[in-house]
Amino acid sequence: MHILKIASLILLFIATSSKAATEINYMVIQDQAQPFQNHQNKKHHTGIITDIVKEIFSSPEYELKIHTLPFNRMISMLEKGDIENWITFGSPNWPGVQSANLSKLPVFNVQHSLLTSTQQDFDINSAEDLFGKTVILLHGFNYPGLEEHIAEKRIKAISVKNYKSAFKVVNRLKDKAGFVEMDVRIKYNLKKEELATKDYNLHNFSKVIENYDLHLAMSPKFDKELQRHLEESLDKLYQTGNLEKIIEAY
Template sequence: MKRRLMLTFMVVFFSNGYTFASEPLDYYIISSQAQPFQIETDGSSHRGIVTDIVKAVFDDSQYEINYHTYPFNRMIDKLDARENPNWVTYGSPSWGNIQSVNLSEEPIYNVKHVLLSSGKKPFEFKTIDDLYGKAVVLLIGFEYPNLEPYIKQGKLNEIRVKDYSAAFRVLNRAPGDTVFVEMESRIKYNLNEQKLNFDDYQMQDFGSVITNYPIHLAFDPKMDPKLQSFINQRLAQMKDDGQLDDIVQRYL
């Protein structure tokens, strides 16, 4: 009789949807500036190269992703303060902030920077000297250590904008006098999203100034070693079975 009651309890327990408690995983997103790595709409509808990879890492695991979306500078403050331990975002060893301190063993993408200008007054870029006297359009919040010496010396003028729409507007208003320095993947994605004609712009490789570098998942510097080991193992599996490449190709 006791055994029958226990079996009945177990059937009721699981049929009512009871499960073991999940563990939170706090994932940080840059609002409006990180497409196609992180794409969000009003703090929801999360997707993008990094976001899809994070989702795949924790698919069918005990971890439940909590999404946190902030402007870039505020996000960095939140990460530094460790308001939520064991956080995840993305970063690179080339960056000089909290996003470069503790990175995944596997890179998830290789970044290439380009120079975008108006096609109305094309010019040939070979060295940084070709930009002297021009205004360089850069995104607010991001650091560009390779350009800082030239800006401080007054050889380059600096225009900071909040998003890609503003950057494209500046190029169109001042053709020949302005250039936009940014990741190739981000520029192409945002030109497509805004239904702008690629032929109206001139895109040139900027690798002689900002060399290509890898993007990784970035972790809380004090992340639980077991959690970090789990993420690294999953990324290695995803690389081996081609899932990482498949995710990247969705957005390129």
């Protein structure tokens, strides 16, 4: 009986002294962010940003809760401030909540390209080279350097929901339109759709949309201790070369 009492006290001590895991809400853009955020039917999450976040919060003291949402709905939820300690990716070049609280270190440098059929072959030195032409854009995303001209109707725009649709429009319109997107995303999704890059022209678009850095983006009220852990872990990934290994895997 005495032994049972001691055992009960030990169990009670463990139960009361154990600390619940800190929850981090990781926000994933549905079907539009490969290879930064990949998933299959909102499950089996991988990707450059996803792997980095998983590595940073791999300790049992953290619980990474993944939310997979359409881009506009995700942004709306983040702006309302109803979700605590959320993390995703963003850039100082982007407006709104995805630039409000960024990691000190960048995780990727972005270059944009214009994907066209092989019937189009020209140098793009400025946005003016696209006047009177049509660009294909992913719905909901921001395109600095293009939006003003689209609003003034100097450049036409077709909005699509995913990469598969974008490639279909390029194939259908031939020399009349091109798909503007991050170079790494175009190449990754061409491979995913089993389309050969030799069947397309890929034009450097950096003179219209300048190259910029992507960072991990956190809620403006992200827990300070969590952010300290994130910054230190990200710096360690950079110093050890593991950040580059994650990127190279995709």
